[in-house]
Amino acid sequence: MDRVSDVVVIGGGAIGGSVAWALARRGVSVTVVEAGRIGRGASWASAGVLAPDWNVHDQPALAELASASLALWPDWVAELEDWTGVGLNFRRDGLLNLWVDPEASHLPRDLATEPPPRCPGQQWLGAAEVRALEPGLTGPILGGVLSPDDAQVDNTRLAPALVRALSLLGGRILAGTPVVALTGSRGRCTGVRTVAGPEIAAGAVVLAAGAWSGPLAAASGIDLPVVPWRGQMLAFDTVVRPVRHIVFCGELVLVPRPHGPLVVGTTLEDVGFDARVTLAGLHEVLARAVRIAPGLGDLPLARTWAGLRPGSPDHLPYLGPVPGWEGLYAATGHGRKGILLAPLTGDLVARLVLEDAVDPRMEPCLVGRRDGPPSLRGGAGA
């Protein structure tokens, strides 16, 4: 097979942008086709937390990808900032995952007799230690785990920065341009057709359309069960950071931005393509925040929003060739881990497209795998 020289990437979010940048840096002519505004999908709506050991749903493969990607972040983001001049506020603030419910099965009965947490650098904290670290958390906290290496990034600027980097390398960006169909014949994908008109031909196509990847694949008869998972969020104005660490507590996340707002989230809802903020969603998030940190009550609301994460049934992303469609690759379904996995995904998918190399870490993520954790624990691809 000839080396691919031009690629269409469907989706201009963190994943599409990272894949596009990685390809362009390897000399490929890349066109990003984005249905909406650049970087206003799930990448924008996220909390921007880079925490590889949490919300991995007992999927060691996901935890491994996430840890590997976090290791890439510092150099990757520094280079992206250097190229583009966009400040992304990557910060290793550390993350406190709190334990408030004595029935929570994943946390220990007795911290004193507990073995160390599974990840290097993490440590158990008792209630008094949590209080000493975060005096603002005055709720009924029993303890927690501190992950000092976990980080945050200004996710709202990430996709725009990636697209800018692509543009500086001569890449083409078509925003506001929904793809209506994949094009091709005899088992080979040859490009895409957009609302704007004729086919955009390419040697390869990368499907990185987030929650919209599922319907777009389905329209071509491809089974890629990516579904939207809504997350509702709020931001509150602050002058002084009310917490020093990123704080998790179940679905609650508190992210103190260095430039001011405290980002508070989130819900995890399966409600289709409905990105609205609802009464129940706001209530759910606020009730958790008030429980953990009643002292935050005076913070003034800055804004509310919601986003649609691209979820997959087994919480693993889809990375790899699409069976039956030569030249079509998936890079989607990253769920709550899209921002974190962006650097590694860009690297893995670029190598896949250009060198036909399937990194062993991608194998559990291949398209067409039998979905569901049991088959994945064994690392079986389809």
Place this chain on the structure above:
Amino acid sequence: MDRVSDVVVIGGGAIGGSVAWALARRGVSVTVVEAGRIGRGASWASAGVLAPDWNVHDQPALAELASASLALWPDWVAELEDWTGVGLNFRRDGLLNLWVDPEASHLPRDLATEPPPRCPGQQWLGAAEVRALEPGLTGPILGGVLSPDDAQVDNTRLAPALVRALSLLGGRILAGTPVVALTGSRGRCTGVRTVAGPEIAAGAVVLAAGAWSGPLAAASGIDLPVVPWRGQMLAFDTVVRPVRHIVFCGELVLVPRPHGPLVVGTTLEDVGFDARVTLAGLHEVLARAVRIAPGLGDLPLARTWAGLRPGSPDHLPYLGPVPGWEGLYAATGHGRKGILLAPLTGDLVARLVLEDAVDPRMEPCLVGRRDGPPSLRGGAGA
């Protein structure tokens, strides 16, 4: 004393606008001086509920004024709409005041043996009757009181309509023009000075500046203890009205607007001139709404806002001449009843200014009264 021929009204909200319109209709030359935008203060932030028997804080004088003003509303609003062409959506939807807490002292132990509610037309309802009237209220409701004559109005358009009516009568409106001082000499108020420059002279001045009336009076050495009471609010988009009546439950208010949104409120907070929406305020309102009507949870958020009601220590407005300042009149401190009391306040204050007539119903509201319910139950003015 010569009949007053020109008046400055400080404040272009529902109260200032109503007083101004009433004066202009009696042939007076009126200038409204408004610090901000017309109708963007408490009049705009309100829920627009016209319910004379609730939130009257055991003040019979307030309930009497409120009932009398509600009786004026139908003709008054019809005339205002005819004059201005502004539709104000006055509707007698009726109000359900719910009882959820068995300890609530103001509601009966046993509806079957209870005497009728104090106001004509009101009726006690048991839990099943509430459910029959409002199937959407599936929370732990024990019963309630139905006030079928209570009404709502699109309060956001009320002050603009009043100012428009004034303008059609030749009145002058200065918006974005804060008053910096009352002017006068030898015990007589002769006008106001604004940020815009020289004195605006007038035969009389009406102070109707809402929560800002207190500081403005204080700057001239007048003790008028009006303070801001913050109320936080949300609106949710709806197509079908999720409740048929206005619903109260403690501080919770649900107002189904005929044109769509469900307005949900509110807090009652003494936090100074801080009109921000806060984490705790949103949580307080939403927790109450979710408790009464869990089925509303899917409603999408339209917007959030907060307003500063002009509160007085005894919950009665200040209506009447300001002692020691001949020609200066107060029409402020209406608390949660400003929209409801607007028609009657306009009428009473216009007659006071032009005829020196103190309506007996105003006596408990005179400026300089001893504040506090005990002195007011006897109806004593200062």
